[in-house]
Amino acid sequence: MDLEWFAIGAGTVVLLYIIYRFLQVLLNIIGPYVIFQPIDLHKKSGASWAVVTGATDGIGKSYSFELAHRGFNIFLVSRTESKLEATKQEILKKYPDVEVRIATYDFTNPSPAAYRELLSDLNEVNIGILINNVGMFFEYPEEIHKVEGGIETLANVAIVNVLPPTLVSLFKIGISQ
Ligand SMILES: NC(=O)c1ccc[n+]([C@@H]2O[C@H](COP(=O)([O-])OP(=O)(O)OC[C@H]3O[C@@H](n4cnc5c(N)ncnc54)[C@H](OP(=O)(O)O)[C@@H]3O)[C@@H](O)[C@H]2O)c1
Structure with missing residues (x-):
């Protein structure tokens, strides 16, 4: 049972990290066009x-x-x-x-x-x-x-x-x- 919870916890951490990195890459690609203001x-x-x-x-x-x-x-x-x-x-x-x-x-x-x-x-x-x-x-x-x-x-x-x-x-x- 402990091992199962450990596996679920580790999997969740890895998944959250992958989502975080994916969002970071997405932000870097679309951010300059739709979110960030160019430096004046x-x-x-x-x-x-x-x-x-x-x-x-x-x-x-x-x-x-x-x-x-x-x-x-x-x-x-x-x-x-x-x-x-x-x-x-x-x-x-x-x-x-x-x-x-x-x-x-x-x-x-x-x-x-x-x-x-x-x-x-x-x-x-x-x-x-x-x-x-x-x-x-x-x-x-x-x-x-x-x-x-x-x-x-x-x-x-x-x-x-x-x-x-x-x-x-x-x-x-x-x-x-
Ligand atoms: N292209 C690359 O892949 C690359 C990569 C890394 C670093 N760099 C560096 O980035 C800079 C520009 O590269 P680039 O490829 O765009 O060079 P480029 O196309 O050869 O153009 C060089 C420009 O500098 C002028 N120039 C050359 N020697 C000069 C001197 N002694 N005094 C005044 N003006 C001079 C040239 O005009 P005149 O001949 O009329 O003077 C020309 O306008 C260089 O410092 C280069 O080392 C280039």
Whole structure:
């Protein structure tokens, strides 16, 4: 008899756990569409502009379009002026109500003077979001002393991955002197 009650108790606990997990999965799938409110990025960021680094291809470009779709004005930053101009026109064609500005910057350049120039451009508008998408990694995994390009590549990887999150963020507190 005791064994029977134990089996019923254990079965009930397992069943409740399965139902709980099922409801959790269901909530995660349908919650964003019917229950949860999207975060109000305009309110949260307190500004109408977003800056996207590495904005002319791939992930950065997608972010730029998504933010424009959400009504943000976009500041596009990457190396190639022609790609920046083309991306700007594409965004404006799809979202004519937003403003788009561009700035060329090669983030392998660690010069504080060059960053000051970029920040001074960014500070002309009120930016509340930074998508620091630009990044660099090796073409393929390799022992560090055999990496193609040697110390220059290693230095660039460190510079591109480490400096922009700190230095481009300075627009927010206006340190561009
Ligand atoms: N795609 C993936 O599966 C994946 C996975 C994990 C992480 N990531 C990381 O996510 C980021 C974006 O990836 P993605 O695949 O979207 O890259 P992508 O398509 O190659 O686009 C890179 C963008 O960054 C710009 N860029 C490249 N080097 C730059 C530099 N030194 N200074 C300024 N802008 C530069 C490029 O434009 P210009 O050439 O005109 O400068 C372009 O707009 C990278 O950091 C990547 O490592 C990607």
